[in-house]
Amino acid sequence: MELVVMSGGMDSTTLLYHVVREKASVREVKAVSFNYGQRHRKELHYATASCRKLGVQHRIVDMAFMATLLAGSALTSDSVAVPDGHYAEESMRATVVPNRNMIMLSVACGIAVAEGADHVWAGMHAGDHFIYPDCRPEFIEQLDYTVKIANKGFISDHFSIQVPFIHISKAEIADWGHRLEVPWEDTWSCYKGGKYHCGVCGTCTERREAFVNAGVDDPTHYSDLTRHF
Amino acid sequence: MELVVMSGGMDSTTLLYHVVREKASVREVKAVSFNYGQRHRKELHYATASCRKLGVQHRIVDMAFMATLLAGSALTSDSVAVPDGHYAEESMRATVVPNRNMIMLSVACGIAVAEGADHVWAGMHAGDHFIYPDCRPEFIEQLDYTVKIANKGFISDHFSIQVPFIHISKAEIADWGHRLEVPWEDTWSCYKGGKYHCGVCGTCTERREAFVNAGVDDPTHYSDLTRHF
Numbered sequence: 001m002e003l004v005v006m007s008g009g010m011d012s013t014t015l016l017y018h019v020v021r022e023k024a025s026v027r028e029v030k031a032v033s034f035n036y037g038q039r040h041r042k043e044l045h046y047a048t049a050s051c052r053k054l055g056v057q058h059r060i061v062d063m064a065f066m067a068t069l070l071a072g073s074a075l076t077s078d079s080v081a082v083p084d085g086h087y088a089e090e091s092m093r094a095t096v097v098p099n100r101n102m103i104m105l106s107v108a109c110g111i112a113v114a115e116g117a118d119h120v121w122a123g124m125h126a127g128d129h130f131i132y133p134d135c136r137p138e139f140i141e142q143l144d145y146t147v148k149i150a151n152k153g154f155i156s157d158h159f160s161i162q163v164p165f166i167h168i169s170k171a172e173i174a175d176w177g178h179r180l181e182v183p184w185e186d187t188w189s190c191y192k193g194g195k196y197h198c199g200v201c202g203t204c205t206e207r208r209e210a211f212v213n214a215g216v217d218d219p220t221h222y223s224d225l226t227r228h229f
Numbered sequence: 230m231e232l233v234v235m236s237g238g239m240d241s242t243t244l245l246y247h248v249v250r251e252k253a254s255v256r257e258v259k260a261v262s263f264n265y266g267q268r269h270r271k272e273l274h275y276a277t278a279s280c281r282k283l284g285v286q287h288r289i290v291d292m293a294f295m296a297t298l299l300a301g302s303a304l305t306s307d308s309v310a311v312p313d314g315h316y317a318e319e320s321m322r323a324t325v326v327p328n329r330n331m332i333m334l335s336v337a338c339g340i341a342v343a344e345g346a347d348h349v350w351a352g353m354h355a356g357d358h359f360i361y362p363d364c365r366p367e368f369i370e371q372l373d374y375t376v377k378i379a380n381k382g383f384i385s386d387h388f389s390i391q392v393p394f395i396h397i398s399k400a401e402i403a404d405w406g407h408r409l410e411v412p413w414e415d416t417w418s419c420y421k422g423g424k425y426h427c428g429v430c431g432t433c434t435e436r437r438e439a440f441v442n443a444g445v446d447d448p449t450h451y452s453d454l455t456r457h458f
Contacts, residue, residue, distance in 0.1 A: 061298060065290050069336070070343045093383075099339035102379045106335045107298070110328035114299045133381040142375040149371055150331045152362040154322075 001117040005108050006031045006058070008047035010187045010207060011123035011165060014177035018164065019121050020054050021180060027118065030057045032111060034104050036097070037067025037076045040193035050186050061107060066097065073097040075191060082191045084200040084227065092131045092202050095191065101134035102143065105161065109147045118158050125165040125173055127206060137166050170206055171213035178216045185219050199224040230346040234337050235260045235287070237276035239416040239436060240352035240394060243406035247393065248350055249283050250409060256347070259286045261340060263333050265326070266296025266305045269422035279415050290336060295326065302326040304420060311420045313429040313456065321360050321431050324420065330363035331372065334390065338376045347387050354394040354402055356435060366395050399435055400442035407445045414448050428453040 002023045006012045020029050033047045044060055051058035067076040074080040074094040083091035101124070108120045128135035144161045165173055177184070189207040190197040197204050199222030208225075211218035231252045235241045249258050262276045273289055280287035296305040303309040303323040312320040330353070337349045357364035373390045394402055406413070418436040419426040426433050428451030437454075440447035 059298070061294050063292075063294070065292070065336075066339070069288070069290060070339050072343055096383060097339075098342035098383065099335055099376065099379055102376065103332070103335045103339055106328055106332045107294075110295070110299050110326075110332055113327035114301055133383070134379040136378070139375065139378045142371065142378055146368065146371040146375050147328070147331065149365070149368045150328055150363040154325060154327065154362070 001112075001115055002027055002029045002119050002121065003108060003112050003115075003117045004029065004031045004056075004121045005104065005123070006033045006047040006051070007123070008033065008043035008045070008050070008187060009123075009189045009203070010177060010182070010184065010210070011125055011170065011173050013046070013050050013187045014173050014180065014182050015121055015123040015165065016050055016054065016056065017177065017180040017182050020056065028057075029054075030115075030117075031059070032108055033058065033060045034063050034107070035060055036063045036100070036104075038193075039075060039078070039082070040188065040191050042193045043188040046186055046188040053183075053186070059111075063103070063107070066100070066103065070098045070100075082201050084205075085202065086205050089202075095202055096132060099134065101132070101139070105143055106147075109151070109161070112159065113151045113155050116156060118156055119160055119162045121162045121164075123165055123173075124163055125170055126167055127170045131202075137163075140166060169213070170210035174210040174214035174216045178214065194223070196221045196223045198222070200227045230341075230344055231256055231258045231348050231350065232337060232341050232344075232346045233258065233260045233285075233350045234333065234352070235262045235276040235280070236352070237262065237272035237274070237279070237416060238352075238418045238432070239406060239411070239413065239439070240354055240399065240402050242275070242279050242416045243402050243409060243411050244350055244352040244394065245279060245283065245285065246406065246409040246411050249285065257286075258283075259344075259346075260288070261337055262287065262289045263292050263336070264289055265292045265329070265333075267422075268304055268307075268311065269417070269420050271422045272417040275415055275417040282412075282415070288340075292332070292336070295329070295332065299327045299329075311430050313434075314431060315434050318431075324431055325361060328363065330361070330368070334372055335376075338380070338390070341388065342380045342384050345385060347385055348389055348391045350391045350393075352394055352402075353392055354399055355396055356399045366392075369395060398442070399439035403439040403443035403445045407443065423452070425450045425452045427451070429456045
């Protein structure tokens with residue numbers, strides 16, 4: 001079994017299409033998403049929609065406790081504003097949720113062990129590295145090793161965490177997804193979780209830039225296109 | 230701040246008394262417990278009682294999703310019987326919850342990062358190693374390293390996971406707790422979570438043996454004392 005960690009954004013949706021294309025003929029593909037009280041939990045509906053379209057079993061794990069326990073991030077707290085601008089800016093530190101990916105990947109790996117999955121797939125990419133330490137290759141390598149030690153004797157010998165985008169940019173993911181014919185309207189990025197993508201928060205900025213740099217048509221409706229990236 | 234992971238058993242309760250004794254005069258001590266749908270969640274009331282007695286802030290994190298996602302363990306599933314006997318027996322594999330400690334420690338470390346804790350304390354001991362790979366020193370070492378990488382720039386430079394019992398036996402913990410005057414009646418071990426300690430499951434067997442080997446008086450009422458250890 002292949003287990004894909006899905007947020008419903010363009011990276012993890014492209015990843016799901018990739019894994020289904022590569023693996024679904026030989027092994028079952030499943031997906032898991034996390035409700036961690038994120039302001040943009042609207043993204044989960046998009047994850048569900050993509051999984052339904054591809055016939056992939058999808059589970060949403062309720063980790064609402066993270067919003068209260070790890071309060072202080074703009075992604076989970078109503079009292080901290082989502083900063084506008086580029087990931088490279090200092091203000092983006094406000095969007096870090098303490099130990100988020102380690103917690104989520106630990107749960108995903110628990111499911112993988114319980115159900116005998118061969119791989120857990122996650123969509124971190126090179127553009128995430130600057131701001132989010134838990135998106136860097138050295139973190140994934142260490143985590144992979146730690147999971148194997150933690151579950152020795154209970155985990156498949158072939159088990160590994162797969163991060164095929166870890167060394168490529170979001171623009172390259174847009175290009176990859178374009179070739180896989182990912183329907184971009186099935187993906188949600190905006191941290192603010194409003195009716196439309198705001199166009200100015202960190203992840204909207206990254207999304208717009210990725211499509212432009214890849215030369216891929218962006219069908220997204222943005223509320224505000226005035227801010228440069 | 231010092232953050233103690235508490236189950237309410239004799240190991241983590243001794244740990245709490247140890248940390249309070251060593252650290253409470255210089256830093257705040259807090260405790261966190263996890264409700265992961267364990268059959269013996271009764272242990273959480275014992276954790277709360279000890280924290281109240283020591284004036285330690287105590288939080289119980291609801292991780293009930295673990296029971297459904299990681300089904301198949303005797304600790305969380307009503308359809309799998311809790312095996313009797315010693316940890317060293319093959320049957321005890323049924324009490325393994327996939328990736329349990331990695332998930333819990335990842336959440337505890339998330340709290341530690343969010344609240345600027347210097348240490349996360351956990352009560353694994355040498356007797357756990359045989360059966361539970363996520364109680365072994367090599368796992369804790371790797372996890373400690375992984376947490377630091379995952380939270381680089383957001384975590385205290387002094388941060389570490391502390392496991393003072395990792396190389397000692399449960400009997401030595403009984404002795405240690407005895408010297409700290411831990412009220413053993415405030416601790417719960419039995420996996421079956423009945424009215425009294427059953428006396429025959431893996432953790433009751435370990436508990437009885439620990440007190441006997443340490444020469445410490447065991448005030449616990451066991452339903453069944455017929456089984457040898």
